[in-house]
Amino acid sequence: MRFLLLLLSLILVSCARPPRQPSPPPQIIAPEESSKYLPGWMRPYTINGKTYYPLPKAEGYEEVCLASWYGPGFHGRQTSGGEIYNMYEYTAAHKLLPLGTYVLVTNLENGRELVVRINDRGPFVEDRCIDLSFASAKELGLHGKGLARVKIVALSEGELINSKVVYKDIPNFRFNEFYLQVGAFKNYANALKYKLELEQEFEQVSIEPYQHPEKGLFYRVQIFLSKDLYKAQEQALILKKDRFRTAFLVAK
Structure with missing residues (x-):
């Protein structure tokens, strides 16, 4: 009887499915490892503990x-x-x-x-x-x-x-229309009066409406300088030094 039990045990063991081998873990490339293949200016970086x-x-x-x-x-x-x-x-x-x-x-x-x-x-x-x-x-x-x-x-x-x-695809910033903004008024009549005064000295003066997010609508008075940025900058320096000290250059 013992012999039959032993024989039966051997048969069951030989028919059993072999234990499953664990599958290899997935290959994970750490962020710092993958970033080695990026140009330096595109790599993740950490400052003060934040990446x-x-x-x-x-x-x-x-x-x-x-x-x-x-x-x-x-x-x-x-x-x-x-x-x-x-x-x-x-x-x-x-x-x-x-x-x-x-x-x-x-x-x-x-x-x-x-x-x-x-x-x-x-x-x-x-x-x-x-x-x-x-x-x-x-x-x-x-x-x-x-x-x-x-x-x-x-x-x-x-x-x-x-x-x-x-x-790539760099806009041409040099050639455009460049103006010197010389004033901003809440009242359109005041802006128009200033524009008419300036037109006695300058060929082209315009009024540009501007909606301030908090202070409302302004009318900006601007003097046309040039379509060449370098020439406009030269003229702006002269005008700001001689007369319009708080003016600044704008492009359209």
């Missing part, structure tokens, strides 16, 4: 937030993009936009606009989205105040070619 993942494309990007500026303490230092920071150029830092992206920045508090190029990372303060160069902040009218609510619209971006960032 930021730069956008692969800037197309369609718009943002409304607070802008700040940085200047003398960083002038001459290397930016995240590898170039040397020049606070007198129209550049800016952004946490996520691809380096090399050109953006239109509008100061929503005074209506001033400027095109700047993103060439650095920052600002790493929660309520701020863009850090402008000294020249950019001054042109947009937020240098003295330090902060301003702005709107950012991406225009074009850089593309990595042979390990270098090449700018």
Whole structure:
């Protein structure tokens, strides 16, 4: 009887399915490992314990937030993009936009606009989205105040070619219509009176309505300077020095 039981046990064991081998774990590439294959300006990076993942494309990007500026303490230092920071150029830092992206920045508090190029990372303060160069902040009218609510619209971006960032589809910023804004009035009659006075000296003076998000409608008086940015800048410097000290250059 014992022999039959032993024989039956051997038969059952030989017919049993062999134990299942565990499947190999899936191959997981850590973010820092996969980022090695990206150009440096597209890799995730960590600041103050927070990791930021730069956008692969800037197309369609718009943002409304607070802008700040940085200047003398960083002038001459290397930016995240590898170039040397020049606070007198129209550049800016952004946490996520691809380096090399050109953006239109509008100061929503005074209506001033400027095109700047993103060439650095920052600002790493929660309520701020863009850090402008000294020249950019001054042109947009937020240098003295330090902060301003702005709107950012991406225009074009850089593309990595042979390990270098090449700018594509760059709008022609030099040739446009450039005006010197010399005044802003709540009352249209006052704006018109000032326009008629200026037309005795300048060939083309216009009134541009502007809807301020908080203060309502303004009528901005602008003097046409040139269709060439460089010539317009030269004329603007002369006029601002001699007469219109608080005026600024605008493009249409």
